[in-house]
Every structure is written in C-alpha cells, then in structure tokens.
Amino acid sequence: MTATIIEHGTLICHRQGRPVVLEGQTVEIEAGQITSIYPSSERSKRRNSDAAQVHVVDGSNHLIIPGLINTHHHLYQSLTRGLICVQDAPLFEWLRQLYQRWKRIDYEAVKAAAQISIAELQLSGCTTTSDHFYLFPQGSDARIEAVLDAAETMGMRIHACRGSMSVGESKGGLPPDVCTQSEADILKDCQRALERFHDPSPGAMRRIDLAPCSPFSVSPELLRDTAVLARERGALLHTHAAETADEERYCLDRFKMRPIEWLEKMQWLGPDVYLAHCVHLDEKDIRRLADTNTGIAHCPCSNMRLGSGIAPVRALLDADARVGLGVDGSSSNDGGNLLAEARQALLLQRVSQGAEVLSVAEAFTLATLGSAAVLNRPWLGNIESGCVADLAMFRRDDIALAGAIEQDPLGALMLCHVGRADRVLINGRTVVEDGQISTIDLPTLVERFNRLVRDVFRE
Ligand SMILES: [Zn+2]
Structure with a gap:
C-alpha cells in the first residue's frame, strides 16, 4: 500500500x-x-x-x-454557457430558450460536458460535487451513467442526483413535452440508479440522490412518490426552491401556497432534503427550514446572473439552518469556480446588509463544513x-x-x-x-468539446 x-x-x-x-x-x-x-x-x-x-x-x-464542496450544479450545462439569446434573460425565459437546445443532448455530450465542468471545479480546489441531472429527452440515450462515468474517470467525489421532469407544456408546466418522462418511467429509473450505484458508506465516492427538477416541472404525485422511494433507500432528496418571484407566483396561482409551504405539504422538508437557492423566503419559511433541519444550497453567482435576488443567508445562519454553497449550472454562472463562489457569497451579503453581515471565516465555512453538512457528510x-x-x-x-x-x-x-x-x-x-x-488530456477534451458545441448546440 x-x-x-x-x-x-x-x-x-x-x-x-x-x-x-x-x-x-x-x-x-x-x-x-x-x-x-x-x-x-x-x-x-x-x-x-x-x-x-x-x-x-x-x-x-x-x-x-x-477540498471545497459544491452542493448544486448541472454539469451538462457547460454545453450551453454564454449562449447569446439567454445572456440577458430571467429564469423562465432562460429556461424556455435553453430547453430547445438541451433536448439535443445524448450520452456522449453529457459525459464530455460533465468532464469539462468537473475539471473547472477541481482546478478551483473543489473535490466533491452534487450534480442535478434532470434532462432525459424522449429518444435520447442520455442517462445518469454519463455523469458517473465522467466523475469516475476524473476521480471526483459525487452526489449524482437522478433528476426528473414530468409536467410539460401540455399539462401547464414549463418544459416542452419532449423533455419530460412519465412518472412510472422516472420512478423505475430512480430505483435502478439507487440499486446499482448508491454507496451509503461514510467515505463513499458515489452517492445517488433523488431530485425532481422544480415545482413547475413535476407533479405532486411524483414529489410524494420520490420522497417515499428515497426514504426507503436512505438517499437524500434535492430540488430547486424559492429561486425567483416568478416561481413564487406560479406556486401561489397553482397550489395557493408559497414554494416552501408547498414542499412541506409534499413531505419535502427535513434532514434528508437539500434545496437549491431559497432566495424568496419570508420569516416563516426561514423558521420552517431551520426547524426541520432542511439543507440549503446557496448559489450567489447564479442568483446575480439571472437577477433572481439575494438569499437571506444571514437570517438562515442566525436561525441555525444548514447552509452550503453551490455554483449552479454553467449556463447561469457561467463558470465552476467554488473558491470564487465563496468570495461572491461574502460580497453579495455585504451589498444587501453591510460589511459586518458575513465574515471571512463564515464564507470559508460555507464552502467546507457548511456544504458537508448539507450533503450529510460528516467526514468531509x-x-x-x-x-x-x-x-x-x-x-x-x-x-x-x-x-x-x-x-x-x-x-x-x-x-x-x-x-x-x-x-x-x-x-x-x-x-x-x-x-x-492529471487524470485526462484536458486540451484534447476542450478541442473536441468546442467542436461538439459548434456543431450541435450553437444558435
Ligand atoms: Zn440549478
């Protein structure tokens, strides 16, 4: 040895x-x-x-x-970063435009994009990432193995979230129907991924989390059934929540509740749940997130890029909520530098509430022990x-x-x-x-990746 x-x-x-x-x-x-x-x-x-x-x-x-820990990413999105038509768009418009490109993904594109995104993370000192992969277009061979394969070749510790979208435009959701799957197919593949790839051991290199995409792309039944399946298998639950004012309006219109209330009703708060963003919270939301020990993946660059707002990180920390950091996908950041993200977290809180609101030590803690707590990984x-x-x-x-x-x-x-x-x-x-x-030939990968983007994902 x-x-x-x-x-x-x-x-x-x-x-x-x-x-x-x-x-x-x-x-x-x-x-x-x-x-x-x-x-x-x-x-x-x-x-x-x-x-x-x-x-x-x-x-x-x-x-x-x-090693820094990233609690929210969509590794495949490096395929569509810097896209002209979404450079100045808010979330819902950004998504509508991007779905049209994302429906072209396949196994090889997802793997190459994941390798690019992981390389960026590692070069910034990041050693563990969560990846929220929720796009399985009808007819595509894209599957979670593409992400796991990329992580394994590069020695990355990963929480691969088997994501999902089941409510397309024809049912009042945001994604085009071709990007959605039936609830039965989703649950079957979640079960398969857990059985084949989930490692619950304390030092696991690979865990599977279950992750319906957002309140505006999945059904209540899928949210509930996914939570039951994850809890049977001891896996974590992850989704986007309270990211934008548009999402809040969607939830109030459709469910007559704010996003966090809706998630609580769906049994989606608790120590085995972590939520990306949590920007639009009122005092009651903050108390519920803290009291239920729900984890929060704070993504300051993405929130600034999409003009989503400023997450109340100080109030969440004061309430003893579990808060970590995420870079979010490369189509809304548009880079995966976790050390820079910690710096942005520090600066963004100070914009809203003054220099004393978040200390240098707290920003470092968010990217290390805070993120480890969000992923329930005490040995990281x-x-x-x-x-x-x-x-x-x-x-x-x-x-x-x-x-x-x-x-x-x-x-x-x-x-x-x-x-x-x-x-x-x-x-x-x-x-x-x-x-x-040192694990792959990065210059060759970048050349191949740029050719792929030029041929398939450019406007
Ligand atoms: Zn995201």
Missing part, C-alpha cells in the same frame, strides 16, 4: 467549530483517509505510516485547505484524523496572494481572486498537479 505524506504545509482547517491557520504541519494519508496531523518539526518521532511505499510532498510553499470538509483525504493546495507565491499571504492566509484566500489550485487530492489520489488536471 502507498501512503502520502505532505510536509511543512500551512493548514487552514476547522478546530472547535471555527477556522484556524496552522503553520508547519505534516499530513499523513493512507487508503484515502487522513491518518494523522502533527507539526513537521516532530516528524522523526511522530511518523506513523508503515506503508511499503511513501510518497512525500513538500508543502512548504502551499496553503492547504479541505475538514482536515483532521479520520476525514477523507480531500485536500486543495494553493501556492503561497501566487501573484493574487502577494502581500496578503503575509497578513492572513485565510483572509488572503477568501478576499483575493486566486486563479487555480496547484495540487488537489481526492480520496488520497492526485487529480491536479502543478495546476493541471
């Missing part, structure tokens, strides 16, 4: 519930797990590993943080013995950190605009080395 020992690093991790900076530390890794952490000056008497092969990494020029989001070996290492001499690194390493990472991680480990495996993806 091979062990990895990272020496002389500056760790930014959590101790007693708050971020701390620990200089000159050694991290020992074996079998995908962090086995011990101690001052590098004590290495001669503290080295624990008796592995046959030991790979030693010099971390003296690095800040080392827990920190650097300590027993945690999975998911680490992101940033060069101390990165131009973006110059000067700031001498003031405060944590503040430097959160406030400066750092480009790329230099090295990223997931489950102990190196997936980024010297600032480059």
